[in-house]
Amino acid sequence: MRSIVSSLPVLSLKQQLGDPVLIALHWEGKVLQDSETPSSLAWPSEVTLTKVEMTFDHERPITLLRDQSNTFGVMDGDEARRMCTAMKELLLKEANVLELQAPLVISAHLTGNLNALNYIFNTFGEPGGTSHLFLGNYVNKGRNGIDVMILLLCFKKKFPGQVHLLRGKHECSSIARIYGFYDECKHRFPSRSGVKLFRQFVEVFDNLPLAAVIQSRVFCVSSGLSPKLDDLEELRKLQRPLEVGSDGLVCDLLWSDPEDHQPGWHEMDKGMSYTYGPDVVDEFLKKNHMDFIVRGTQVVEEGYEFFADGKGVSIFSFPSFLGEFNNKASVMLLDEQLQQSLHTFDDTMLPVPSA
Structure with missing residues (x-):
């Protein structure tokens, strides 16, 4: 210089x-x-x-958010902007399809529940000693989407090889604007700085990887499969950053749902993407030489639910979702031999924020 x-x-x-x-x-x-x-x-x-x-202090937010003593003052707008800019570059260096090794803790659909995220770290281990894979849907609906994103991005900065973040349907400009994250940014960072920061977070979302494969045998995705996805090479060739359209391959990965009672592909009632039957799951796994699918997105009463004759599982890590459901939450643990262990928890087990 x-x-x-x-x-x-x-x-x-x-x-x-x-x-x-x-x-x-x-x-x-x-x-x-x-x-x-x-x-x-x-x-x-x-x-x-x-x-x-480009730099930002990732240590102080980790300390404060793990303690949960004063989440409102974790970062000012300038530092949050530095964080987003630095993390966009880090995430863009990763592949569309992450190639990961077990053991791993797999979580899904936190949607702003900082208590659930801290429970997962308290119970199964923090990054630094434990590797985590999150299947998207970090913001919206819950009250602490900003804090969930800050904590995950700070841990990703500190331990990039042990924190893996996939994109979910809530990590999209149009969805995040409607379902709460835009308003949360405006409330936390008043005036136009909140709007600018929302846009910065959206740029981070556009850089998130889309799927993961664990030891060539387990396919992990936020929601599901696509009729446009025969071979993972098609997914690997996509160029990020990218926006999510109202249809197409990326939309399907973030929106499609399994349906055990109907074989094949069927358009969803809500007009986004498709449902896919057990035969679709079986064909996808055989073509790609894999054994199992782990996905998130749907609220399930027991915190997890198997589909496709046990060849896939849906997990959901937000207990008593928004106070409107009486569901348990779950995470999946995979050991080095890819043996699965599903752990459930409810909202009475979550940590109480410090006074």
Whole structure:
């Protein structure tokens, strides 16, 4: 980087270089703070700033959100913007179809339930010691979509090889605008900063991977299959970032549902995507040399529900969904031999936020 001769404070130097929110300056191995000045840093008349990068503090949000003592002050708008910008780049480096190894904890459909996410980490282990796969639907409907996203993205930053995030139907601009996340952003970050941050989160959503394969044998997806998906290579070739349309391959992955009582493909009553029968599941698994499907999305009374003659399972990790259902929640544990263990929990088992 070029040498800079200036008596200006660090913030002014950052403004000279472009957007001050998105860059960090380093000098002699030290991250410079905005309030620092040349005199406080004991700079000579000319200095060379050796590194400029996007950065954000991922440690403090993890501490606060795991404690749940003050979620409203976890991040200001500028730092949340830095986080989104950095994480877009990190996520885009990943493949559309993640290739993962067990053991793994698999969760689905948190939709803003920070208590459920903390229960999962408390019970089955935090990233750093435990690898997690989340099957999408992080925001909307629940009250803490922003906090769920911040905690997951901060853990992803800290342990990128142990936190795996797939895209769900709620990670879409039109759905997130209607079902609560847009309003949550406006409430948390007033004025136009909330709207701008909503757009930043949507750009993160557009970069999320779409599916995962565990040890070449288990297919994981937010919702389901597609009549346009014969071979996973078709999915691997898609270019991200991408928006979700009202039909097509990506829409089906995020919206389609299994239907054990009808073979084949049938249009869904709600007008989005299809239902697929046990024969479709069997054919897909045989063509792709896999054994099993794990998916989320649907509220199921026991927290999980098998389909397609036991060749697939739906899991749901939000107990007593929105206070409108009396459902249990579940996560799936896969060990190194891909042996499945389903663990259920209810809302009485969730951690109580600190006062």
